[in-house]
Amino acid sequence: MPGGGGGRGRGRGGRKPAKSSSSSSSSWQWVPRASREFGPERSLEPQKEGPSSSCPSVTSKKSQMVPPVPPKSLESQVQPRKSLDSPLMMAKKVQPLKSQDPLVQTAASIQRSKPLDSSSASCGSRTVASLDSPAQPWKSCDSLLMMAEQVQPPKSQDSLVQTFASIQISKPLDSSSASCGSVTVGSLDLPVQPCKYLDSPLMMAEQVQPKKSQDSLVEMIASIQISRPPDSSSASCGSGTVGSYLGAGLFDICMSNSKGLFKLNRPLHEIKKEEKRLRARELSNSEAQLQHLRPGMVLLKSFLRPEDQVEIIKICRELGVGTGGFYQPGYRDGGKLSLRMMCLGKNWDPDSGQYGGIRPFDAAQPPKIPEELTKFVKDAIDASHEFLKQRGNGSTTPAIELPPMSPDICIVNFYTTGGKLGLHKDKDEHQSSLDKKLPVVSFSLGDTAEFLYGDVRDEDKASKIKLESGDVLIFGGQSRHIFHGVSSITPKSAPLWVTDKANLRPGRLNLTFRQYKYVPMG
Ligand SMILES: O=C(O)CCC(=O)C(=O)O
Numbered sequence: 001m002p003g004g005g006g007g008r009g010r011g012r013g014g015r016k017p018a019k020s021s022s023s024s025s026s027s028w029q030w031v032p033r034a035s036r037e038f039g040p041e042r043s044l045e046p047q048k049e050g051p052s053s054s055c056p057s058v059t060s061k062k063s064q065m066v067p068p069v070p071p072k073s074l075e076s077q078v079q080p081r082k083s084l085d086s087p088l089m090m091a092k093k094v095q096p097l098k099s100q101d102p103l104v105q106t107a108a109s110i111q112r113s114k115p116l117d118s119s120s121a122s123c124g125s126r127t128v129a130s131l132d133s134p135a136q137p138w139k140s141c142d143s144l145l146m147m148a149e150q151v152q153p154p155k156s157q158d159s160l161v162q163t164f165a166s167i168q169i170s171k172p173l174d175s176s177s178a179s180c181g182s183v184t185v186g187s188l189d190l191p192v193q194p195c196k197y198l199d200s201p202l203m204m205a206e207q208v209q210p211k212k213s214q215d216s217l218v219e220m221i222a223s224i225q226i227s228r229p230p231d232s233s234s235a236s237c238g239s240g241t242v243g244s245y246l247g248a249g250l251f252d253i254c255m256s257n258s259k260g261l262f263k264l265n266r267p268l269h270e271i272k273k274e275e276k277r278l279r280a281r282e283l284s285n286s287e288a289q290l291q292h293l294r295p296g297m298v299l300l301k302s303f304l305r306p307e308d309q310v311e312i313i314k315i316c317r318e319l320g321v322g323t324g325g326f327y328q329p330g331y332r333d334g335g336k337l338s339l340r341m342m343c344l345g346k347n348w349d350p351d352s353g354q355y356g357g358i359r360p361f362d363a364a365q366p367p368k369i370p371e372e373l374t375k376f377v378k379d380a381i382d383a384s385h386e387f388l389k390q391r392g393n394g395s396t397t398p399a400i401e402l403p404p405m406s407p408d409i410c411i412v413n414f415y416t417t418g419g420k421l422g423l424h425k426d427k428d429e430h431q432s433s434l435d436k437k438l439p440v441v442s443f444s445l446g447d448t449a450e451f452l453y454g455d456v457r458d459e460d461k462a463s464k465i466k467l468e469s470g471d472v473l474i475f476g477g478q479s480r481h482i483f484h485g486v487s488s489i490t491p492k493s494a495p496l497w498v499t500d501k502a503n504l505r506p507g508r509l510n511l512t513f514r515q516y517k518y519v520p521m522g
């Protein structure tokens with residue numbers, strides 16, 4: 001965005017593209033390890049779920065080199081690649097075991113025999129109409145809201161808000177969780193809720209008014225009042241309307257424990273439709289390619305494996321709800337920013353267009369880039385170099401076309417389905433980094449984006465590409481200073497492993513890694 005490591009290490013081998021002898025095509029086939037792991041021979045047994053977390057952790061295994069792909073037509077080589085669970089399995093998982101009718105009851109009938117406990121996730125038993133379901137762990141009050149929404153689809157938004165307001169949490173805040181105080185949504189005064197368990201007021205607003213347009217949502221966000229000021233030591237719950245910041249409440253990019261009821265409530269024809277769509281997506285994802293878009297610009301299609309994507313989302317989710325996590329920036333260059341943002345390594349301030357050690361509006365220090373993420377970036381750069389080497393037949397030096405880069409800063413954007421980002425240049429990194437044209441490495445996860453790029457700030461003249469979940473885009477060297485932006489997000493285009501495994505909210509997660517300052521080697 002700028003007009004502009006530390007952490008938890010885990011072994012993960014490098015990923016190299018398969019060889020191709022052709023040098024004439026602009027696209028090039030590489031075979032991800034996933035093609036083996038999720039190949040057609042894999043059984044359709046359901047995957048074992050991780051712990052009850054809604055963003056399950058995934059055990060990363062060593063990547064493997066794969067044998068060279070015979071150089072037929074570069075475009076025609078399709079490598080089978082399967083999602084974590086086949087659409088069929090997923091569809092099976094979401095099939096209701098019992099008639100849905102008894103579930104379509106008022107949220108008022110949801111009984112909670114045990115108060116929320118800050119450490120455990122048990123909600124005790126709950127009675128849903130005549131069904132007595134066993135105790136289910138649910139971590140957040142959001143689940144209650146979700147249930148209210150899900151079991152009462154025809155209800156008006158107003159009555160949903162009322163339903164939510166009537167849900168009482170019996171246990172008061174404990175000292176370790178941050179309080180949001182009372183929250184006023186419209187004319188309703190909602191009871192004090194522990195931030196830890198509640199989604200931010202922003203998310204509450206989204207959830208109780210899902211049909212609102214993005215613009216009116218932003219207006220609504222601005223109108224949400226939070227009575228308690230932010231506490232600098234805990235995750236911020238305050239309104240944070242300083243400068244152009246619209247909100248700094250906690251923002252959870254994942255849906256909390258939404259599985260069960262949310263899916264049970266879907267009609268069969270919708271499930272079948274989704275299954276069809278996902279089959280098509282699986283097929284298209286089987287085509288993993290590297291594309292040379294222009295000098296210094298490489299697109300690595302489906303570079304991030306499904307389990308990589310789940311892991312990245314989980315990492316971003318955790319960082320995003322912590323100190324220095326997601327917030328809603330207001331404006332940039334006078335244009336409204338329709339996204340949530342979080343910075344890693346250094347804070348990039350949309351108001352001043354500068355990087356700094358802390359975020360001006362709440363003094364939060366950005367978390368460092370976790371090592372797992374750095375590793376993915378390095379793998380992507382290595383794969384690009386290998387690709388350029390193969391493609392250039394020795395005539396070009398990959399490291400000159402695309403200078404190597406060691407990321408120490410990252411901007412994480414979450415776009416809701418109405419999100420966009422105007423054409424801009426990333427030009428706020430240190431001058432030495434810009435002079436060396438160290439690349440920007442961009443990860444796309446979730447819903448597909450239409451990405452624009454070009455030499456001038458003109459949408460009509462810009463080239464357009466689709467960035468899908470798992471794609472990595474790199475622009476450095478001669479392309480480092482291109483104008484680029486996101487014109488639209490395609491709703492419901494995210495693959496199943498993102499929506500059902502990682503529980504990412506509808507929308508798109510994007511990470512752009514950079515190296516702030518050039519450091520000469522040796
Ligand atoms: O979301 C994207 O693909 C682009 C993001 C971007 O350009 C930025 O954060 O600077």
Ligand SMILES: [Fe+2]
Binds near residue numbers: 002004425426512
């Ligand atoms: Fe950018």
